[in-house]
Amino acid sequence: MRTVIFDLDGTLADTSGDLLAAANHCFRQMGHGDVLTPELDAAVSVRGARLMLAHGLKRVGAYDAQVVETYYPIFLDIYGQAIDTHTYFYPGALEAVEALKAAGYGVGICTNKPEGLADLLLTRLGARDRFASLVGADTLPVRKPDPEPLREAARRAGGSPDHCVLIGDSDTDRNTARAAGVPSVLVTFGPSGDDMAALEPEALLHHFDDLPKLVSDLIGVAV
Template sequence: MLMRAVIFDLDGTLAETSGDLIAAANRCFADLGLGALLDPQEDAATAMHGARAMLRLGLSRVGEVDEADVDRQYPRLLAYYEEEIDRHSTLFPGAMEAVAELRRLGHPVAICTNKPEALAEKLLDRLGVRGDFACLIGADTLAMRKPDPECLRETVRRAGGDPAHCVLVGDTETDRITARAAGVPSILVRFGPNGHRTADLHPEALIGHYDELVAAVQALG
């Protein structure tokens, strides 16, 4: 029997990474003499939308946002983030136990993230779990990124699965749109920085803890 491939988003889904992301953004703002413009708790959800989203939010608090300023700070933010990529970041409880059970049952398991590939690889290595996933596709691995459904499809192919027979586990509207565009179901998490918003996206399933994931995958048929 063909087992459904289970593809995970990374930031906000497998791991809580907002603290390190916001710390990197605030270092950029400090370099500009602006101080810490983002709050690690209040702005955690914005961190899940990427470096440019954090830069835009912070700069909007001190004036109009100039995209040229965002472009200049973007590589600096990534460099700062890489320096301390796992100072605060942790895997969500039960995540790797769920991954292990899915693999035991024969499900191909992989990651499709909008984090740059090298940073995603480094983070997973630091967290000690890279070897648990068949492959990883990041924001710059292909010519496109989520929500383009081809990113998801190619992840499934590289993991050895069937792109028409997979599920995307995520935490944002981007993940929901990606799965819908690919014609496959999504499972969104209720925890993490975006957890309070995921029910409004009406995915095929919601989970409040990773101990619910295997049953949710099996329920999809």
């Protein structure tokens, strides 16, 4: 079986609102007030909690690596308490997932969000059972851009790691697919959409309606 593996943040769903809210909660605890804004920092929000915390601290001239590490678990706790307040699936995302499954592809997720938080978010959004696999940042000893999480997501979705495609929104996803020797499709509607063409993926995705045909063109029919 051929499989389609999705990144989560910035690819399937816009999670930036809840991520920024959790980061700003941390910054308020530090005494800096709300440091990050959706207008300036949506792209940063989907690159990981530590990077987001570091980015905000640098903005206010208070960067300290130890402060980032101290607040990382605090961030995760705060984020987990309000993980689906502002988050939503991009238009057509779930319809594309169902179309791919109907065509015979295995469908899974490979994300650098901790597995427990990814599972919680998908469950809260009522979509966990739509995906045959879920590999998070801490599922294996390594994370993207190491290719093994992508390969494992393909295997757990019932497919061959050599016959999958990764749908993502970042250089991390592009590099993961390249390391695995499989194609990548990068979305242009996520927070970093304007930068995706420069990464030279095998395809760009402007709307989820176009995904089933792109997948077929890149890796062939499902079986």
